[in-house]
Amino acid sequence: MTELRYSLAREFARDPGPRYKKQGPNSGEAFRAVLRDLLGRGGIVRINLDGTSGIGSSFLDEAFGGLIFAEGMQASDVLARIKLESSDDETYILDIMESIEKAQKQKKY
Amino acid sequence: MPGEKSFSVEGTFAGLPLSLDVAAPPAKGFFDLSVYAPAAPGVIVALAGLYIAHHLTRSRERAKAIGDVCEKLKELTDSAVQSAVDAWEAPPGADRLAKVRTAKRLIQKVGTSATALRNRSGRRGKWNSRFCKQSEIDILQLVSDLRRAATADPFEDPERDADSSRSNNILSAGTIIQTAIDRQYHDKFG
Numbered sequence: 001m002t003e004l005r006y007s008l009a010r011e012f013a014r015d016p017g018p019r020y021k022k023q024g025p026n027s028g029e030a031f032r033a034v035l036r037d038l039l040g041r042g043g044i045v046r047i048n049l050d051g052t053s054g055i056g057s058s059f060l061d062e063a064f065g066g067l068i069f070a071e072g073m074q075a076s077d078v079l080a081r082i083k084l085e086s087s088d089d090e091t092y093i094l095d096i097m098e099s100i101e102k103a104q105k106q107k108k109y
Numbered sequence: 110m111p112g113e114k115s116f117s118v119e120g121t122f123a124g125l126p127l128s129l130d131v132a133a134p135p136a137k138g139f140f141d142l143s144v145y146a147p148a149a150p151g152v153i154v155a156l157a158g159l160y161i162a163h164h165l166t167r168s169r170e171r172a173k174a175i176g177d178v179c180e181k182l183k184e185l186t187d188s189a190v191q192s193a194v195d196a197w198e199a200p201p202g203a204d205r206l207a208k209v210r211t212a213k214r215l216i217q218k219v220g221t222s223a224t225a226l227r228n229r230s231g232r233r234g235k236w237n238s239r240f241c242k243q244s245e246i247d248i249l250q251l252v253s254d255l256r257r258a259a260t261a262d263p264f265e266d267p268e269r270d271a272d273s274s275r276s277n278n279i280l281s282a283g284t285i286i287q288t289a290i291d292r293q294y295h296d297k298f299g
Contacts, residue, residue, distance in 0.1 A: 019265065
C-alpha cells in the first residue's frame with residue numbers, strides 16, 4: 001500500500017488558522033480539503049504536525065473531525081488511512097483522536 | 110623452611126639417622142587467583158558500596174533535573190493560561206489576533222514541554238519502558254483539555270465579542286495541570 005507523507009507546517013501553513021475559511025486564512029476547513037485530496041489518491045496518508053507556531057483545537061476538529069461530520073467518512077476509515085506524527089507535542093494527536101471519536105458519536109445519534 | 114636436617118629417634122631405629130625433606134611450597138604467580146582470594150570479600154563489599162553510592166547520586170540528580178523541568182512547566186502553564194484569558198477578553202481587532210496567536214503558541218510550548226517531561230521521566234531501558242509506564246509523569250491529556258478549554262469556538266472568530274465567561278474554565282484547566290504535575294512528581298520521587 002502506498003504511503004504519502006505530508007507536513008502541515010511545510011506544505012500547508014506554519015501558522016494554522018481558525019475553523020472556517022470565512023474566519024481567516026489557513027483554516028481547518030481549507031486543510032480538510034487538502035486531506036480529502038490526499039486521501040483521494042489512495043493509500044495511507046502520514047501527516048506530520050511538527051513545526052507550526054501553534055494549532056487551535058477548532059482547526060484540528062474541523063480538519064480531522066470534519067472528515068466524518070462533513071465528508072461522511074467513517075472514523076475507522078479515517079484512522080486506518082491517516083497516520084499522525086507529532087514528536088514535539090503529542091497532545092495534538094490526543095486532540096485529533098477526541099475530535100474523531102466525538103464526530104463519530106454525533107453521527108450515530 | 111626447606112632444606113635438610115638430621116636427628117636421632119629411640120626404639121628399633123635408634124641410632125639410625127632419619128632424614129626429612131621439606132619441599133619448598135610452589136611459587137604463586139601474579140595471575141594465581143588464590144593469592145587474592147582472602148581479599149575478595151572486602152573488594153566485593155567496596156565495589157557494591159561504590160555502585161550504590163553512584164546509583165543514589167544519579168537518582169538524586171535525576172530527581173532534581175526533573176523537578177526543575179516540572180517547575181518550568183508549571184510557570185509556562187501559568188503564562189499560557191493568562192495569555193488565553195487575555196485573548197478571550199480582548200475586543201475585536203488586530204491586537205486580539207496577536208493575542209490569539211500568542212495563546213496558541215504558549216499552549217503548544219506547554220504541550221512540547223509536557224511531551225518532553227513524559228519521555229524524560231519514564232523508566233530507562235526497553236524492559237522498564239514496556240512494563241513501568243505508570244512511573245512516567247504524564248499530563249498530556251490534561252494539556253489537551255487546556256487547549257480545548259482555551260481555543261474552542263469561537264476563540265479565533267474575528268467577529269466575536271470580548272468574552273470573560275471562559276476564564277474560569279481555562280484557569281481551572283491550568284490549576285488541574287499544576288496539581289497533577291506536583292502529585293505525579295511526589296508519587297515518583299517522594
